[in-house]
Amino acid sequence: MENSTHPLLNSIFSETHQELQTLQNDFLNLQIHFVNTNYENSQSKDYNEILEEDENDESNELLFISEYQLQKYHQIYNNNKIVDNLKENNLNNNEFEKLKTTINNNEETFIKQISETNCCQNNCLKEKINSKKAYLRNFNFQSLSKSNQDSFLMGYFIGISNLKNTSKGNKRIRISYNYSFDSEKICLQAFKFIYGIGSTRIENIKTHLFQEDIKARIHKSARKSSYTAIPFFTVIRIINFILSYANKWGLASPGQHFKREKIEITFLLAIENYTSLYRKYLDAIDQDKNIDKLYICLSSFKTIFKNFLPEIKFLTPRSDLCYFCKVM
Template structure:
């Protein structure tokens, strides 16, 4: 008996009933008081590929809008037409007519990125203070203190144009030029795209909850492959586990009220939903359930063939001790 217990202690692939339960080193009260810290990155190759943020509908819409292409609005569902150039600015200098069609198309086609667009437009605007005012308006509060000049780059030369011509050639509105000009007068350079870069994130999962999820996943005992440990860093959990069971254990430990509602099949709104738990598991851990098919020896294969070829249940479990080897 003592030799069998020693083998079980030294065998890395020996399993017991309580082995695959999460350890109780940390409690829910401890996790609630954890300070927000940066969660370390996972080591090794991740099991599943990460989310492709560029393929999201709102991000694809943002890119198409910046490029001036036709897109369907997510909020209203309307089809927004593509950006087009204007024909004539109708000013005395005839700014647009001084450019050839090829030069106008070249400027228009290269205009396809939001932040680069704003930086490019800011370089075409010159801001200067008003040098002289009319005598009749000296005692009146001035409505503006700066004057703006616009230009286009034609090869190595700069071509002065009016505000209307600059808007028509690039297919933009006057308000966008006015916004960029206001940034220049306030010395806010370079102009950055601030869409989606605010601090109001009501649906964002706090860092201490992410750390709590990570610690819960790491609390399950795992094993590495016996024969392929040098080739792969993948870890394996018990075949009796799956993401649903692990998530239920998480709710039972950290959100018992929501766990009770889930068991009673009542609507509930947990802090950590099942989708986030599974996504975090796939993107930050290189873990699978069970063990690799190649991780067996000749003795394991022999017993497995005998079990599969058994004609009755009695013959299959006649001698349980001989149906497994010490590595399973």
């Protein structure tokens, strides 16, 4: 049906240029058809398809890393070699090889491993310890940096050590250790299980205490590329994962004072933290063919996050305030 108006209501311009009136009607019909069709299609599009498109966009490995950023990250990497505790603290006993998996902080897995592990004749793990407290201690210990872990262990060994003279004249001294957890005496194997550390590291710390007292331990390959250092390839994959996540879910910092804060801050949702993001990373690499090279512990993940991406932070209740409101 032709859309027309009464001739008396038509303007002089429309009567003079009738071809423009026809063109206007054609545009109107096209607009009505186009908007309705597009709107219906957009409403019928499934939300999961949108998420799949976003995931496909993130398939490019270096999607959010420029050449300049890559050079900057490589310089940081060379100045701060990150050693993954998961690869360094290998246990001597085969029955404790599965302890590596406790680093993922999965409480159900940790408790299940307690029930499946035979530590000694007294069954210290099953009979003497609270599994939930042991899991919490393991979680917190693995979250510490390696140097802080060493400091904790040195203090612990000093507290549980006993000196005994083993020969006449007090020329030979034997040091014994009474391991305990939550005021309960436990065996060495149970101690290694709870803290996720190996015999080699324990002996190295004890030797260091005997020779250097509580002086901070320095790795013999400090400032050198350790064979347990996380490859730069793995570091870049982790950085790219965090940047991809921040690009999708991050919020720009409101009210930022650039005279005091030199970098532009991006906030992640308040419901997230290092542990939850670490678990998302593990899920992301689950099907990767290079999973052996990409799998790291939580403490290494946090170290990479803090050293390479200081501009990405987690949202806190006061993060949405400007600088002047915070200091009021």
